[in-house]
Amino acid sequence: MVTIRDVAKAAGVSKSTVSYVLNNDPRITATTEAKVRRAIEELGYSVNHAARSLSSSRTWTIGISVAPDAGGYYSAAAGVHMYALARHASDRGYEALFVDAAGGARSIREAVASKRVDGVVVMDVSDDDPRIDMVLELGVPAVVFGSPDDCLGLDVVDSDxxxxxxxxxxxxxxxxxxxxxxxxxxxxxxxxxxxxxxxxxxxxxxxxxxxxxxxxxxxxxxxxxxxxxxxxxxxxxxxxxxxxxxxxxxxxxxxxxxxxxxxxxxxxxxxxxxxxxxxxxxxxxxxxxxxxxDVDRLSGEVIDTLVSRIEDPGREPVRRLVAFPVIEPR
Structure with a gap:
């Protein structure tokens, strides 16, 4: 199956640029749009229009996608993050839906296609994470809670x-x-x-x-x-x-x-x-x-950023890296 990554490579642009073209972003020049559209046609790339149209109506639910279980301490740490995200989502009037970790990108597609979420928090992101490709393809509002090598034009919140x-x-x-x-x-x-x-x-x-x-x-x-x-x-x-x-x-x-x-x-x-x-x-x-x-502070930043993206999909991407200070022993 042809992916958004294949289109980007063929057109000589980034995956985020392909996503902007698919979403008719006015920041993209006519020349760049033509290159991307030509690559889409030549490769036979098919956008999931059903999922994209369904994502336009509000559900007042935020999806939280975690990476597959790493085990040990890191599973417990993921639980702390998810609790904080859910609490801040509730404070902003949203329910939290935990997207199946084992399903990865497929689970995000299913959550959007079934009209269960307005946006997605993508946690524990690795470099070249397929979940990033998926949210770009679907055009769903998303925030990366992590710091991949390339956020591909998505909003990012993490420690610096x-x-x-x-x-x-x-x-x-x-x-x-x-x-x-x-x-x-x-x-x-x-x-x-x-x-x-x-x-x-x-x-x-x-x-x-x-x-x-x-x-x-x-x-x-x-x-x-x-x-x-x-x-x-x-x-x-x-x-x-x-x-x-x-x-x-x-x-x-x-x-x-x-x-x-x-x-x-x-x-x-x-x-x-x-x-x-x-x-x-x-x-x-x-x-x-x-x-x-401060996991609670970062989680609040993540939810605030996602809600802002849901309310204003066309705004400039945000990259918030928070450096916490050195605290000397007493």
Whole structure:
């Protein structure tokens, strides 16, 4: 079946440009529109007109599409995000419909075609996520809750992970911690092309090297790997390091107990900074510096952005990346 991606490639334009043409967006020039229309005709691309027409009537329901179950902590984290999104949707007069994760793009198509949603929140987005192609093809209002490599003209809301990585490095550098370990997200998420992980890691390493620091990156293999074993391995390998950054929630939760019982240099709590959800930082009273991701605030931004898109489909795309500040330990 010919997809919107095939049309974009044939016309030499982006997928978002194809979507704009399909939606008769006035920002597209006549020359560009002609190229896209010609590619559509040559490839025999067929738009799902039934789904697109059905999406024009209001249902006062927002679809929330999550990625397939990653397992472990990450399933619980998805639940926290979904609860916050549903609460903010209710505050704006909308019901929340959780779109089947296993069905992915197909489930979004079915929700729109059956006239069940006015718009869609696409969570846990990977680079080249087929769900993005689907919402572009359907022309349904959508917000990406995540930071893919290319949002293709869709509205995006997420933490500014690259900015936070830089801030974490500078915090450690100002303390004189010039040999550091970064405990990052599982390699499984990198293989799934969850681009925010790679971008955080790359920004952290790049800034550390710019400042003349040594940095070692450690990550568990799977989302359900034992976090203690990862830290213990690093302690044996890098016993002389004097700074630690934690970008892995299970490691964040395990670190205080492990650090308190060890005498190694990396476990000096004054030289540790964690990037983690605010609810973890507060509930555990973490004894080191933190950058606290406010899931509730981000969820509110996502719903506000989607409602605005539903009410004004033709407005300029919005990209809201929120950098949360470093909070030093008391």
């Amino acid at each position: 992970y690259e900015r936070e990585a830089v801030d974490a490095v500078r915090y450690l550098h100002e303390l004189g911690r010039h040999d550091v370990v970064l405990f990052s997200k599982p390699e499984q998420l990198v293989r799934q092309r969850m681009g925010y992980v790679t971008r955080f890691n790359d920004a952290f390493v790049r800034e550390a090297r710019r400042l003349g620091m040594r940095v070692h990156v450690e990550a568990p293999e799977q989302v359900d790997s034992d976090p203690l074993s990862v830290v213990e391995r690093a302690m044996r390998t890098y016993g002389d390091v004097n700074g630690v950054a934690l970008f892995n929630e299970p490691v964040v939760m395990a670190a205080p107990r492990l650090f308190s019982t060890s005498g190694c240099g990396m476990c000096d709590e004054r030289g540790v900074i964690a990037v983690a959800p605010r609810w973890i930082c507060l509930s555990m009273s973490l004894p080191f510096a933190t950058i606290q991701t």
